[in-house]
Amino acid sequence: MKAMVLNRISSVEEKPLALVDLPEPVAQKGEVLVRVSACGVCHTELDEIEGRAAPSRFPMILGHEIIGRVEALGPGAGKFKRGDRVGIAWINWACGGCPFCLRGEENLCDTAKWTGKDVHGGYAEYTAVAEDFAYPIPDEFTDTKAAPLLCAGVIGYRALRLSGMQDGRTLGLYGFGASAHIVIQVAKYKYPNGRVFVFTRPHQKEHQALATALGADWVGATEDTPPAKLDSAIDFTPVGVPVREALRNLQKRGRLAINAIRKTTPIPELDYTEHLWYEKELKSVANVTRRDAEEFLPLAAQIPIVPEIQEFRLEQANQALILLKEGKMHGAGVLRIT
Numbered sequence: 001m002k003a004m005v006l007n008r009i010s011s012v013e014e015k016p017l018a019l020v021d022l023p024e025p026v027a028q029k030g031e032v033l034v035r036v037s038a039c040g041v042c043h044t045e046l047d048e049i050e051g052r053a054a055p056s057r058f059p060m061i062l063g064h065e066i067i068g069r070v071e072a073l074g075p076g077a078g079k080f081k082r083g084d085r086v087g088i089a090w091i092n093w094a095c096g097g098c099p100f101c102l103r104g105e106e107n108l109c110d111t112a113k114w115t116g117k118d119v120h121g122g123y124a125e126y127t128a129v130a131e132d133f134a135y136p137i138p139d140e141f142t143d144t145k146a147a148p149l150l151c152a153g154v155i156g157y158r159a160l161r162l163s164g165m166q167d168g169r170t171l172g173l174y175g176f177g178a179s180a181h182i183v184i185q186v187a188k189y190k191y192p193n194g195r196v197f198v199f200t201r202p203h204q205k206e207h208q209a210l211a212t213a214l215g216a217d218w219v220g221a222t223e224d225t226p227p228a229k230l231d232s233a234i235d236f237t238p239v240g241v242p243v244r245e246a247l248r249n250l251q252k253r254g255r256l257a258i259n260a261i262r263k264t265t266p267i268p269e270l271d272y273t274e275h276l277w278y279e280k281e282l283k284s285v286a287n288v289t290r291r292d293a294e295e296f297l298p299l300a301a302q303i304p305i306v307p308e309i310q311e312f313r314l315e316q317a318n319q320a321l322i323l324l325k326e327g328k329m330h331g332a333g334v335l336r337i338t
């Protein structure tokens with residue numbers, strides 16, 4: 001099979017993914033072999049390539065927003081049948097027995113495995129996964145439109161929940177890429193009387209236009225002050241400054257959820273009175289659970305979410321990653337594979 005593999009930590013500008021021919025994986029006990037049709041391009045890949053969240057071994061096939069069809073069943077697998085369309089997300093395996101798993105927090109599992117980081121992912125024609133970590137995909141979505149739902153959508157949904165947003169309140173979104181453009185659609189659906197304020201870098205005119213088109217009540221730059229204090233905020237950016245800015249704009253008792261696996265620049269010094277006092281809360285969002293995916297995918301179809309995507313061929317994965325790093329991806333990048 002064709003695959004784009006990462007052989008070592010590198011900078012994204014060096015176009016580090018190499019097209020290679022590998023043997024197809026074989027579905028082991030309880031697994032399904034999936035013929036990949038589309039795989040989303042996520043910001044986490046930049047962190048993996050550049051070593052901030054390095055893969056556990058090399059070479060590694062990245063990619064954790066996978067859509068494909070079941071090609072073969074491993075011994076004991078029976079949840080799906082051949083030809084079924086499935087999705088695979090960031091959580092690839094969790095132990096089921098640690099204190100976190102036992103209380104439904106498998107996103108924090110001590111020994112969890114992550115797709116495209118510990119186990120080969122979707123930048124390839126085939127991948128294998130435990131059937132319990134694959135999800136049926138609603139018919140409403142084409143393969144390429146469904147791909148970004150698996151991470152940008154699922155983790156965005158988790159971040160929105162953790163932000164404590166409620167109807168009638170205000171929500172600030174810092175950064176408007178793959179995840180935020182889905183979250184605004186969920187927020188507008190679940191909280192019709194809420195207001196959503198979107199913050200981007202000043203030059204990101206396309207991101208601002210998309211936010212307006214998707215119903216943002218106000219759009220401004222990262223360091224702007226919105227028309228009302230924020231009851232909830234989500235920071236989707238890879239940098240530190242928006243953390244301080246979001247805390248500054250929070251309402252009393254407001255909460256900021258940070259939806260990022262790593263930050264590439266430090267969080268600026270915080271002033272206790274200005275940024276934290278009045279019972280403001282700060283919470284990071286780490287990984288996803290299967291339950292997040294199982295709740296979000298049917299909701300995405302019901303809304304229905306309209307993902308804005310930019311398509312690439314598998315061989316163009318390096319170019320897609322460079323565009324993403326430069327903040328020039330419009331909506332979500334997706335590799336069309338087979």
Ligand SMILES: [Zn+2]
Pocket residue numbers: 042043044064090151152
């Ligand atoms: Zn992701």
Ligand SMILES: [Zn+2]
Pocket residue numbers: 094095096097098099100101102106108109110111112
């Ligand atoms: Zn566990």
